[in-house]
Amino acid sequence: MSRRAASTPPVARRILQGDRQALARLITQVENRDPAALPAVRSLYPHSGKATVVGLTGPLGVGKSSLVNLLLGHLRRQGRSVGVVAVDPSSPFSGGSILGDRIRLERPPGDSDVFIRSMASRGHAGGVALATRETVRLLDAFGMDVVLVETVGSGQSDVEIHDVATTSVVVVVPHLGDEVQSLKAGLFEIADVFCVNKADLPGADAAARYLNEMTQLGGRNGGWRPAVVQTSTVGPKGIEELWTAVARHEAFLDSSGTRQELDRRRLTDEILGLVRERVDARLAEVFAREPELQSFLDRVVAREIDPHSVADRLVAEIRRSA
Numbered sequence: 050m051s052r053r054a055a056s057t058p059p060v061a062r063r064i065l066q067g068d069r070q071a072l073a074r075l076i077t078q079v080e081n082r083d084p085a086a087l088p089a090v091r092s093l094y095p096h097s098g099k100a101t102v103v104g105l106t107g108p109l110g111v112g113k114s115s116l117v118n119l120l121l122g123h124l125r126r127q128g129r130s131v132g133v134v135a136v137d138p139s140s141p142f143s144g145g146s147i148l149g150d151r152i153r154l155e156r157p158p159g160d161s162d163v164f165i166r167s168m169a170s171r172g173h174a175g176g177v178a179l180a181t182r183e184t185v186r187l188l189d190a191f192g193m194d195v196v197l198v199e200t201v202g203s204g205q206s207d208v209e210i211h212d213v214a215t216t217s218v219v220v221v222v223p224h225l226g227d228e229v230q231s232l233k234a235g236l237f238e239i240a241d242v243f244c245v246n247k248a249d250l251p252g253a254d255a256a257a258r259y260l261n262e263m264t265q266l267g268g269r270n271g272g273w274r275p276a277v278v279q280t281s282t283v284g285p286k287g288i289e290e291l292w293t294a295v296a297r298h299e300a301f302l303d304s305s306g307t308r309q310e311l312d313r314r315r316l317t318d319e320i321l322g323l324v325r326e327r328v329d330a331r332l333a334e335v336f337a338r339e340p341e342l343q344s345f346l347d348r349v350v351a352r353e354i355d356p357h358s359v360a361d362r363l364v365a366e367i368r369r370s371a
């Protein structure tokens with residue numbers, strides 16, 4: 050047994066052997082930010098980086114879960130294993146159905162090549178991005194060919210999905226009224242594929258035309274012009290085209306060398322974020338602990354000395370204690 054294998058935590062070994070319960074438990078630990086998860090999470094990292102990670106984001110009720118459901122069926126018919134992560138859904142996936150919405154996921158019972166997970170973002174301030182990223186990575190390491198991630202596109206979560214997904218699909222519906230605002234607020238920039246869902250309703254052609262015009266204007270990094278597809282989950286229609294658009298973007302990532310570039314940029318951000326977290330915690334600890342710094346703070350409050358002086362002292366103190 051190699052040294053690395055010998056040092057692999059048993060949980061990680063079980064996950065690599067396909068133990069779904071071990072996977073589910075580790076994801077729960079990650080969600081709870083339990084430090085006990087770290088050794089397994091770290092040792093699984095080298096097994097990640099193989100999955101196609103597709104983010105589906107967009108305003109409430111546009112049909113993201115319905116599309117995930119149909120994509121899941123499409124991919125399973127192609128024999129691919131699929132992980133599903135739904136972040137803060139109003140209609141959470143659970144046990145093969147989407148609660149509150151009665152949408153059955155297209156999955157034969159006991160299908161071991163599908164793993165579905167809902168995660169709440171509420172009460173996890175700042176931790177959603179981290180938990181989502183790690184969960185996707187664990188499903189990737191577990192061996193899923195494709196991971197589908199559903200997020201509601203509002204504010205911060207848009208950025209998160211772009212940080213996690215290799216292809217970001219922005220879902221909209223024919224009547225673009227409110228969505229145009231959301232698109233302006235950031236969804237437009239992250240789209241690799243636009244999906245005009247509910248194309249069974251009037252106005253889908255006009256919406257697709259509008260989006261196509263918009264994508265012609267934008268000079269995007271890397272030279273990819275977002276694809277625009279129309280789908281309907283009643284019928285259904287356009288699911289294969291949606292997947293083809295995703296696959297085309299994935300192929301572009303490889304042929305253009307963008308995949309590696311993106312990976313490097315994201316991992317840089319991740320590493321800097323991790324360092325920042327640690328440095329922040331350490332700074333707060335030293336500042337609270339050192340009576341001298343606290344007395345300096347009193348003098349800053351009294352306007353006797355300025356904040357810069359104390360910042361210099363704090364940096365010096367950190368250096369000394371390191």
Ligand SMILES: Nc1nc2c(ncn2[C@@H]2O[C@H](COP(=O)(O)OP(=O)(O)OP(=O)(O)O)[C@@H](O)[C@H]2O)c(=O)[nH]1
Pocket residue numbers: 108109110111112113114115116138139140150201246247248249250280281282283
């Ligand atoms: N007419 C029509 N209705 C659809 C279509 N796709 C989804 N719906 C309906 O739209 C509603 C919302 O669908 P979901 O799949 O739950 O949408 P969602 O974007 O996941 O919703 P949230 O997770 O709550 O943001 C449901 O009532 C669906 O039946 C479609 O293609 N055409």
Ligand SMILES: [Mg+2]
Pocket residue numbers: 113114115138139140199
């Ligand atoms: Mg949903």
